[in-house]
Amino acid sequence: MARMLIVDDEPLIRKQIARILVKQGHVVQQACNAEEALKFAGEKIFDLALVDYNLPEKDGLYVLQSLREIQPGCLRILITGMLNLHLAVHAVNSGEISHVVEKPFKPMELLKAVEASLTARKRMVEVARVQQEIAKDEEKKILDDCLNDENISLALQPLINGKEGHVDAFEALLRSNHPVLNGPLSVIRAAEKHESLDQLADIIFRKAKEWLERLSGNFILFINIHPDELADPDGMKNRLSILQPWADRVVLEITERSRLQAIASWEETLDSIIQKGFMVAVDDLGAGYSSLSVLADLQPKYIKMDMSIIRNVHLEPRKRRLIELLCKFAEATDAMIVAEGVEIEEEMKTLIECGAHLLQGYYFSKPQLSFDDVSNTYKKTWKL
Numbered sequence: 262m263a264r265m266l267i268v269d270d271e272p273l274i275r276k277q278i279a280r281i282l283v284k285q286g287h288v289v290q291q292a293c294n295a296e297e298a299l300k301f302a303g304e305k306i307f308d309l310a311l312v313d314y315n316l317p318e319k320d321g322l323y324v325l326q327s328l329r330e331i332q333p334g335c336l337r338i339l340i341t342g343m344l345n346l347h348l349a350v351h352a353v354n355s356g357e358i359s360h361v362v363e364k365p366f367k368p369m370e371l372l373k374a375v376e377a378s379l380t381a382r383k384r385m386v387e388v389a390r391v392q393q394e395i396a397k398d399e400e401k402k403i404l405d406d407c408l409n410d411e412n413i414s415l416a417l418q419p420l421i422n423g424k425e426g427h428v429d430a431f432e433a434l435l436r437s438n439h440p441v442l443n444g445p446l447s448v449i450r451a452a453e454k455h456e457s458l459d460q461l462a463d464i465i466f467r468k469a470k471e472w473l474e475r476l477s478g479n480f481i482l483f484i485n486i487h488p489d490e491l492a493d494p495d496g497m498k499n500r501l502s503i504l505q506p507w508a509d510r511v512v513l514e515i516t517e518r519s520r521l522q523a524i525a526s527w528e529e530t531l532d533s534i535i536q537k538g539f540m541v542a543v544d545d546l547g548a549g550y551s552s553l554s555v556l557a558d559l560q561p562k563y564i565k566m567d568m569s570i571i572r573n574v575h576l577e578p579r580k581r582r583l584i585e586l587l588c589k590f591a592e593a594t595d596a597m598i599v600a601e602g603v604e605i606e607e608e609m610k611t612l613i614e615c616g617a618h619l620l621q622g623y624y625f626s627k628p629q630l631s632f633d634d635v636s637n638t639y640k641k642t643w644k645l
Contacts, residue, residue: 416628508538568602588616
């Protein structure tokens with residue numbers, strides 16, 4: 262069964278075509294002119310349109326061209342009693358129509374054109390499906406190639422103590438040197454698409470362990486977790502066991518953009534994280550939609566303000582007042598405020614005056630992959 266649009270200004274011919282098609286089990290909508298046809302096309306989806314060339318005001322080719330723009334997936338058949346071979350060939354070659362039916366037509370000729378168009382559509386759909394499957398399989402192979410120790414790494418960016426100027430913590434940021442999936446977002450999106458987030462998370466936790474083992478000192482390490490990881494308590498427990506010796510120095514960042522209430526088992530996973538001695542941070546506060554509810558649900562040890570709040574804070578009094586209030590809230594709840602995205606000295610000084618506990622951004626350091634660079638950064642103290 263297909264949905265058909267018949268456009269002809271002659272009522273008897275419209276009804277004749279409709280009877281033929283309805284008898285074959287198709288659903289039919291009739292229109293007597295271009296305006297009515299395009300109105301229907303804007304309201305309903307059609308599989309096939311049969312349009313007479315001689316219509317009042319706007320001819321059939323206009324309708325077919327407009328249909329091609331409005332509903333590209335709708336097949337188009339031109340019906341005409343004055344066949345212009347050049348016109349028909351041009352219309353077919355340009356993709357405006359798939360077939361031409363001459364008037365007067367026999368029912369079998371009309372059905373033959375309709376069936377041929379529908380068969381071609383099925384073939385096109387199947388070809389598209391096969392191509393999508395091939396592309397999906399190829400993308401999965403690329404992702405599998407990307408997810409190995411040679412391609413995936415963690416860059417560390419320091420978080421600076423807002424009073425003393427030394428490094429208190431690092432954030433571990435995903436990096437990839439794969440030739441195709443060469444950025445963190447492309448890797449994450451591919452992992453989401455192919456249900457490989459657990460594999461990616463396993464790699465990230467192993468890489469985090471390597472940093473904790475190699476670097477001396479008692480710095481805190483922030484690790485971003487994907488919201489979907491909260492839906493898998495057992496998987497999270499297994500990953501946490503890798504970092505258990507450093508539990509009191511590891512913070513798991515949960516973005517405020519995630520809808521916690523829509524994630525199954527998130528409370529069980531969160532309880533497991535806290536019971537094992539790990540800390541929790543809310544990331545991107547101010548960029549999402551439910552800041553206060555997220556803070557109430559997670560009761561985080563660290564609150565990371567989104568860089569949209571930080572940008573130009575020295576020029577915008579309202580941002581400054583907001584940050585001051587958040588710093589007071591954090592102190593009242595035994596939490597710490599992290600100001601992300603600090604890029605200039607004026608922002609840094611204003612944030613310190615507001616009471617931000619930790620500062621992070623390019624003003625201090627870009628994320629670093631080299632052990633020597635990270636080690637030297639850890640030893641550095643900034644003048645605030």
